[in-house]
Amino acid sequence: MDFSLFNVLDLLGTVAFAISGALAAMNRKLDLFGIFIIAFVTSIGGGTLRDILIGATPTWMLNTIYIYFIGGVTILSIIFRNKINYLKTSLFLFDTIGLGVFTITGVEIGLQNDLDPIVCITLGAMTGTFGGVLRDILCAEIPVIFRKEIYATASLTGGLVFIILNNFNVNTDVIYIVTSLIIISIRLVVVKYHISLPTYRLHEEKSDV
Amino acid sequence: MDFSLFNVLDLLGTVAFAISGALAAMNRKLDLFGIFIIAFVTSIGGGTLRDILIGATPTWMLNTIYIYFIGGVTILSIIFRNKINYLKTSLFLFDTIGLGVFTITGVEIGLQNDLDPIVCITLGAMTGTFGGVLRDILCAEIPVIFRKEIYATASLTGGLVFIILNNFNVNTDVIYIVTSLIIISIRLVVVKYHISLPTYRLHEEKSDV
Amino acid sequence: MDFSLFNVLDLLGTVAFAISGALAAMNRKLDLFGIFIIAFVTSIGGGTLRDILIGATPTWMLNTIYIYFIGGVTILSIIFRNKINYLKTSLFLFDTIGLGVFTITGVEIGLQNDLDPIVCITLGAMTGTFGGVLRDILCAEIPVIFRKEIYATASLTGGLVFIILNNFNVNTDVIYIVTSLIIISIRLVVVKYHISLPTYRLHEEKSDV
Numbered sequence: 001m002d003f004s005l006f007n008v009l010d011l012l013g014t015v016a017f018a019i020s021g022a023l024a025a026m027n028r029k030l031d032l033f034g035i036f037i038i039a040f041v042t043s044i045g046g047g048t049l050r051d052i053l054i055g056a057t058p059t060w061m062l063n064t065i066y067i068y069f070i071g072g073v074t075i076l077s078i079i080f081r082n083k084i085n086y087l088k089t090s091l092f093l094f095d096t097i098g099l100g101v102f103t104i105t106g107v108e109i110g111l112q113n114d115l116d117p118i119v120c121i122t123l124g125a126m127t128g129t130f131g132g133v134l135r136d137i138l139c140a141e142i143p144v145i146f147r148k149e150i151y152a153t154a155s156l157t158g159g160l161v162f163i164i165l166n167n168f169n170v171n172t173d174v175i176y177i178v179t180s181l182i183i184i185s186i187r188l189v190v191v192k193y194h195i196s197l198p199t200y201r202l203h204e205e206k207s208d209v
Numbered sequence: 210m211d212f213s214l215f216n217v218l219d220l221l222g223t224v225a226f227a228i229s230g231a232l233a234a235m236n237r238k239l240d241l242f243g244i245f246i247i248a249f250v251t252s253i254g255g256g257t258l259r260d261i262l263i264g265a266t267p268t269w270m271l272n273t274i275y276i277y278f279i280g281g282v283t284i285l286s287i288i289f290r291n292k293i294n295y296l297k298t299s300l301f302l303f304d305t306i307g308l309g310v311f312t313i314t315g316v317e318i319g320l321q322n323d324l325d326p327i328v329c330i331t332l333g334a335m336t337g338t339f340g341g342v343l344r345d346i347l348c349a350e351i352p353v354i355f356r357k358e359i360y361a362t363a364s365l366t367g368g369l370v371f372i373i374l375n376n377f378n379v380n381t382d383v384i385y386i387v388t389s390l391i392i393i394s395i396r397l398v399v400v401k402y403h404i405s406l407p408t409y410r411l412h413e414e415k416s417d418v
Numbered sequence: 419m420d421f422s423l424f425n426v427l428d429l430l431g432t433v434a435f436a437i438s439g440a441l442a443a444m445n446r447k448l449d450l451f452g453i454f455i456i457a458f459v460t461s462i463g464g465g466t467l468r469d470i471l472i473g474a475t476p477t478w479m480l481n482t483i484y485i486y487f488i489g490g491v492t493i494l495s496i497i498f499r500n501k502i503n504y505l506k507t508s509l510f511l512f513d514t515i516g517l518g519v520f521t522i523t524g525v526e527i528g529l530q531n532d533l534d535p536i537v538c539i540t541l542g543a544m545t546g547t548f549g550g551v552l553r554d555i556l557c558a559e560i561p562v563i564f565r566k567e568i569y570a571t572a573s574l575t576g577g578l579v580f581i582i583l584n585n586f587n588v589n590t591d592v593i594y595i596v597t598s599l600i601i602i603s604i605r606l607v608v609v610k611y612h613i614s615l616p617t618y619r620l621h622e623e624k625s626d627v
Contacts, residue, residue, distance in 0.1 A: 031615035033571050034564045040540075048471075053257070055266055057473060061541070064534045078618050116273045122249075123270070138561070143347070146243050153242050197240035200287050262466070264475055325482045331458075332479070352556070355452050362451050406449035409496050 005173045006108070009180065011069060013101035016094030017131050018043040018070045022077035024139045032078075038138055039074040040067075045131035046102045050123060054113055092191075093184070095132075096154075100183035103128035103155045104176055107162045121159035128155040150190045150197060158183035214382045215317070218389070220278060222310035225303030226340050227252040227279045231286035233348045241287075247347055248283040249276075254340035255311045259332060263322055301400075302393070304341075305363075309392035312337035312364045313385055316371045330368035337364040359399045359406060367392035423591045424526070427598065429487060431519035434512030435549050436461040436488045440495035442557045450496075456556055457492040458485075463549035464520045468541060472531055510609075511602070513550075514572075518601035521546035521573045522594050525580045539577035546573040568608045568615060576601035 021042030025035040044066065048058040060066040106127030110120030129152055136143040162179045170178075189195070230251030234244040253275065257267040269275040315336030319329030338361055345352040367388045374384045398404070439460030443453040462478045469476040478484040524545030528538030547570055554561040580597045588596075607613070 026618050029617050030564055031617050033568070033574075033615055035618070037564075037570060052261060052470060053267060053270065055264070055473070058471060061471065061533055061537050064536055067536055067540065081618055115270055118273055118276055119270050122276065137346075137555075138564075146239055146246075146347075150242070152246060156242075197242060199238050199240050200235050200244070200290055261470060262476060262479065264473070324479055327482055327485055328479050331485065346555075355448055355455075355556075359451070361455060365451075406451060408447050408449050409444050409453070409499055 005176055006105070009097075009101040009176060010105055011065070012094075013098040013105075014043045014066055014069060015073050016098035017046075017102075017135075018073045019077050020095045020098070020132070021135050022074045023081070024135055024141070026078070026081055028139050035078065036071070036074050038135060039077070040070050041138065042131045042135040043070050045134040046127040046129065047105065047131075049130045050106050050109060050127040053123065053126075054109060056109075096184050096187045097180065099128045099132075099151070099155055099187070100158060100180040102131070103158050103183060104162065104179055107159045111166065117163045121156060121163060124159035124162070125152055125155040150186065150195065153197065154183045154186040154190070157186055214385055215314070218306075218310040218385060219314055220274070221303075222307040222314075223252045223275055223278060224282050225307035226255075226311075226344075227282045228286050229304045229307070229341070230344050231283045232290070233344055233350070235287070235290055237348050244287065245280070245283050247344060248286070249279050250347065251340045251344040252279050254343040255336040255338065256314065256340075258339045259315050259318060259336040262332065262335070263318060265318075305393050305396045306389065308337045308341075308360070308364055308396070309367060309389040311340070312367050312392060313371065313388055316368045320375065326372045330365060330372060333368035333371070334361055334364040359395065359404065362406065363392045363395040363399070366395060423594055424523070427515075427519040427594060428523060429483070430512075431516035431523075432461045432484055432487055433491050434516035435464075435520075435553075436491045437495050438513045438516070438550070439553050440492045441499070442553055442559075444496070444499055446557050453496065454489070454492050456553060457495070458488050459556065460549045460553040461488045463552040464545040464547065465523065465549075467548045468524050468527060468545040471541065471544075472527060474527075514602050514605045515598065517546045517550075517569070517573055517605070518576060518598035520549070521576050521601060522580065522597055525577050525597075529584065535581045539574060539581060542577035542580070543570055543573040568604070568613065571615065572601045572604040572608070575604055 018039040021039035022035050024042075025038035028034075030038065044058065044060045047060070051058040103124040106124035107120045110123040115123070132151075133143045158179045161182055162175055165175045165178065227248040230248035231244050233251075234247035237243075239247065253267065253269045256269070260267040312333040315333035316329045318336075319332040324332070341360075342352045370391055371384055371388045374387065379387075436457040439457035440453050442460075443456035446452075448456065462476065462484065465478070466476040521542040524542035525538045527545075528541040533541070550569075551561045576597045579600050580593055583593045583596065
């Protein structure tokens, strides 16, 4: 495993999602192994779904550095659990970096498999969001993807920018950085200004009143 | 992609499940992208599980017509949400067509992979029901498969008829139509006459009283 | 299919998980097919996840003996439902045998695919526990893996012992038996003496009071 920008960002995303999983599990008062399991599932969920859909062996099964990083980060999360909690903003930032990075890996691997651009963007969004969805289902919370924070929309927008830049043959590392920053910016701005997408109501119930 | 009966029915099923997913999401007051996500997952869930089990790349990743159809149908569902609601019977019919069609694709692809008939029937039922199960789990409702409507039973019966007709070398298009009509008829009759399967109770609690 | 110790234990695990699924479904008052579905999913869940991750066709799709065994055992579970209930201890034992056996199949298949030992242990734990997790999610109960019974820990410990014995070239059948007995013993002792792992609390809420 060489240390390209791609790999560094990928491990950063893995670490961020492991922390978010460990914190969510501690919030639910799960025991030691429950914390490890949630951290593990949150970290590998998106990439595993991506690799299964592509027909490849999941990355964490071929490269043990992922398991060791997840284990180490989970232990650190338990030790520094109260300090991390004061750093909620930086956790939110890491979580968003995770979303951005995993979106990129999904789009990238879709392109490497000659899939249609719209399929690549979809694959990117699934890779970026699935770990968090599993974490929330296992912790019995409303999946992050359905909260009002425009989570999936940030991922899809980033994926679209990735495809456009890629068509103009922009340098790959530049694409990664620009796309990540766009996803992070969208999510930060949306949460700061409480922007949300419209909802649509069926007026069935109203007519009953 | 040629327009064989198989493909026409397959797209019809995709459309029907997309509508049912969009309506379920609007009922839960999810935002714009929440509606798209649920419609997408409901539509592709069954076929994706089928393809993963077989070891093939999911159809929607190779043929973008599925994503465009799901997107278009979801937009139409949002625009005409109140009109569709008055057409609950036709929605129920479309949903049942979806169940029938996806059951057929599961059985068919099992046969093409030389699997045992009983495995083909099981694969058909998983293909037909999994999208609806995902929709209901994500919308936090009791999965359709566990309601009293004999949902999976209709699918399994249709799969059995498919295998029997196939053994008699009946024309494939005839098998598709006959099997679909059987699944649709079973579900219509069962819902109309409130037929349900027996339940079995453990009398543990009784002895406590 | 020859009747090696591996296969005998594998079917024993399948049967045990099918019984546990059928009983859980009857407890939730599901109808006849609901019971079959939960029994089936609980039985095949772990092995199917293992085979998908490895990129192999799930065992039950290639060998119909699994479907027939699950069907037969489910019917027997329904007929003798009240007698089985009196045998809760033996059910618990069978469930634990299932955990042990499926852990072994996961580790074994990981080794056969030349995966790293730590990946094999992880794969073993996923194989051993996933069926029970699916059963509990579908029955809307707290997943067994998160209860205080050190379920996953028993599996991981067994997997570790498997890898160590395998490194010393111990006879495979001996490894299977020793590892199974270790997993069973850990779970029995833990449940009998109410041993549990520590939990870690975030003291966020306290500071609000």
